[in-house]
Amino acid sequence: MKTGDAVFGVCDVGQEGAYAEKIAIKAAIVAKKPNSVSHVEAAALALIGLTALVTVEDTLHLKSGETILIQGGAGGVAGFAVQLAKHIGARVITTASAANHDYLYNLGADEIIDYNAQDFTEVVSNCDAVFDTVGGDVAQQSFAVLKPGGRAAFIASGPNAPEPPRDDVQSLRPKVSRDRAHLARIIDLVQAGAVRVPEITRYPLSEAAAAHRVSEARHLRGKLVFDVR
Ligand SMILES: NC(=O)c1ccc[n+]([C@@H]2O[C@H](COP(=O)([O-])OP(=O)(O)OC[C@H]3O[C@@H](n4cnc5c(N)ncnc54)[C@H](OP(=O)(O)O)[C@@H]3O)[C@@H](O)[C@H]2O)c1
Structure with missing residues (x-):
C-alpha cells in the first residue's frame, strides 16, 4: 500500500x-x-466477509461435497457464507422467510426452507456442518440436523458456543x-x-x-x- x-x-x-x-x-x-x-x-x-471466512473456512473447515445448513440466509454474514460454501463445492441448505427465497436462489442456495411454514428439524438431516447466524432456540435445535461427527458454528449465541445436547458433534465459536x-x-x-x-x-x-x-x-x-x- x-x-x-x-x-x-x-x-x-x-x-x-x-x-x-x-x-x-x-x-x-x-x-x-x-x-x-x-x-x-x-x-x-x-x-x-471476515465473519463468513473465519467461520466457514477456518472454523468449520468446510469441504467440497459436504452439506451445510446455514441458518438465517438472508442476513449479511449468511448471504456471504452461502456463496462461499457454494464456491467451495458444498451443498447449501438455508432458512429464510418466503419473500427472501428468490434472493437466496440467486446467491446459489440449493435448498431453502421457509422457517415460518416448516420446522427445519423435520426436513433436514445428516448435515456435515451447520452455520447458525440466528441464535436462541434455532441454535439449540440446529444440533439435531448434524450427522455423527458433524460440526456446528455459532455467531449469535454470545461469546461461547452453546452446549450440545449430544456428544458426537462439535459446537464451535469462531474467533473472528x-x-x-x-x-x-x-x-x-x-x-x-x-x-x-x-x-x-x-x-x-x-x-x-x-x-x-x-x-x-x-x-x-x-x-x-x-x-x-
Ligand atoms: N464476529 C462475530 O461474532 C459476528 C460478526 C457479525 C455478526 N454477528 C452476529 O451474527 C448475527 C447475524 O448478523 P447479520 O448482520 O449477518 O444478520 P442480521 O441482520 O442479524 O439478520 C437478519 C436476517 O436474519 C433472518 N432471520 C431472522 N430470524 C430468522 C429465523 N428464525 N430463521 C431464519 N432466518 C431468520 C432475516 O431473514 P427473514 O426476514 O427471511 O427472516 C434477516 O434477513 C447477529 O446476531 C450478529 O450480532 C457476529
Whole structure:
C-alpha cells in the first residue's frame, strides 16, 4: 500500500467509533480497497466477509461435497457464507422467510426452507456442518440436523458456543480476526465473481437511530451502510 490509497477494514475488537468521518486504526488490520469496489460496497463487505471466512473456512473447515445448513440466509454474514460454501463445492441448505427465497436462489442456495411454514428439524438431516447466524432456540435445535461427527458454528449465541445436547458433534465459536490477509481474500473472491456484494440499504448517519431499529428487528436483507456525509 502507498500513501493516498483507499483502504477498508473493521475496527479492532473492543474499539468503537466507526460512526465518524475520520478514525485512527492499526495499519495491519486494513487492506487496500481496489477501484472496482466502491466505498459503500467495501463497508458492506468487511465484517460479513471476515465473519463468513473465519467461520466457514477456518472454523468449520468446510469441504467440497459436504452439506451445510446455514441458518438465517438472508442476513449479511449468511448471504456471504452461502456463496462461499457454494464456491467451495458444498451443498447449501438455508432458512429464510418466503419473500427472501428468490434472493437466496440467486446467491446459489440449493435448498431453502421457509422457517415460518416448516420446522427445519423435520426436513433436514445428516448435515456435515451447520452455520447458525440466528441464535436462541434455532441454535439449540440446529444440533439435531448434524450427522455423527458433524460440526456446528455459532455467531449469535454470545461469546461461547452453546452446549450440545449430544456428544458426537462439535459446537464451535469462531474467533473472528481483523487482519489484512482475510480482507484481501474477500476482495479476491469478489473480483473472481465467486461472491457478490450483498443487497445494501443506505441510511444517512443522521438517521442512525432509525437504522438501528431496522437492524435490531432482525429482518433486514443483506447489509446496512451509513452515508457519513
Ligand atoms: N464476529 C462475530 O461474532 C459476528 C460478526 C457479525 C455478526 N454477528 C452476529 O451474527 C448475527 C447475524 O448478523 P447479520 O448482520 O449477518 O444478520 P442480521 O441482520 O442479524 O439478520 C437478519 C436476517 O436474519 C433472518 N432471520 C431472522 N430470524 C430468522 C429465523 N428464525 N430463521 C431464519 N432466518 C431468520 C432475516 O431473514 P427473514 O426476514 O427471511 O427472516 C434477516 O434477513 C447477529 O446476531 C450478529 O450480532 C457476529
